[in-house]
Amino acid sequence: MTMAAVIESPTATAKAQTRSGAQRIAHVDVFHDLHEAEPIWRSLETSQFSTPYQRFDFLSAWQRHVGTRNDLQPCIIVACDAERRPLLLLPLAVGAENGVRVARFMGGKHTTFNMALWRQDFAATATQADLDALLRGIRELPAKIDVLAFIRQPRHWRELQNPMALLPSQTSANGCPLMTMAPGAPPSERISNSFRRRLKGKERKLQALPGYRHCVATTETEIKRMLDAFFTIKPLRMAAQKLPNVFADPGVEEFLRTACLTPLPDGGHAIEIHALECDAEVIAIFAGVADGHRFSMMFNTYTMSESAHYSPGLILMRDIVDYYAERGYTSLDLGIGSDDYKRLFCKDNEPIFDSYLPLTARGRMAAIGMSSMAHAKRLVKQTPALKRMAQALRAALLR
Incomplete structure (x- = not known):
């Protein structure tokens, strides 16, 4: 046996x-x-x-x-x-x-x-x-x-x-904000129609950028491009917020790059990366782990350019919620902490x-x-x- x-x-x-x-x-x-x-x-x-x-x-x-x-x-x-x-x-x-x-x-x-x-x-x-x-x-x-x-x-x-x-x-x-998703439920049950309209209005500015798109990184080239952007932008973003850069700790970048590039036996990667990008830059990044039932966010950042004024992180989060809901996932969490943006999507706690x-x-x-x-x-x-x-x-x- x-x-x-x-x-x-x-x-x-x-x-x-x-x-x-x-x-x-x-x-x-x-x-x-x-x-x-x-x-x-x-x-x-x-x-x-x-x-x-x-x-x-x-x-x-x-x-x-x-x-x-x-x-x-x-x-x-x-x-x-x-x-x-x-x-x-x-x-x-x-x-x-x-x-x-x-x-x-x-x-x-x-x-x-x-x-x-x-x-x-x-x-x-x-x-x-x-x-x-x-x-x-x-x-x-x-x-x-x-x-x-x-x-x-x-x-x-x-x-x-x-x-x-x-x-x-x-x-x-610390708590962990959680979103539960009922299979087959309409999109408005995940994110209200009014919030979707607000995000759609902001997104029109980004849609004018050449090559604007939501990307799920699957190839080695895409994964490396997303991670290069993340490790360039994140230190600047954390310094602007007067936060310590935990991603600069010894070995952390190598760990994340290795996990993101490691294919799983049943498909996907040990860490999955989603991004909004255009031909000129990577605008926002969210990365996390997924198992067919739950997507759990690990790290994220967004551009320091003018595109940051149009809430690219929230727009990408909407895309991620819909992406996993359409694939039958039943829950999604945004990691430890009670940041305000998390409560826009997650009404419960794990x-x-x-x-x-x-x-x-x-x-x-x-x-x-x-x-x-x-x-x-x-x-x-x-x-x-x-x-x-x-x-x-x-x-x-x-x-």
């Missing part, structure tokens, strides 16, 4: 253990080499209970270009049943933080959502006993992890609860949570500190006066 067949087939034994409350995780293994873990990882991807941010092609590019440069060691944890059939995989990286060994999901600040890759039937029936067995197994590994810092986890994914929500948790500091789980005595105090810092950050984000003070301080430090 193939690995994929084993992963996709629920068993009577598993159901009986779930009813009795017994834990089903019998073995917990760790891999420090991504390629050794790759066969299990890719087989669990086919179960489709993970977000597109947990694809092997996406995270292996991040680890190679960003994780390694930040002295983060791959720590791929695989939990199996008594027959050594994989039940879940945790794509983690471990690093030292203030003398404590902390394991976090791979991807760092570039992933909107973090999850394990689950065998779907196991995820649907996972119990507290299963999660306790998982933590016990991780604690006993030779990796010597002090704290599991699992941040930005969705409480649900495609209508199924994330089993990690059974562990102690707190609401994440509930996300953090867990700080100590595995050693030394990790206990560290977990308390991390949790407290996250609580304080959320308080600042939720309190307008404190948020304004924080923004003013950040702007002053960047002068």
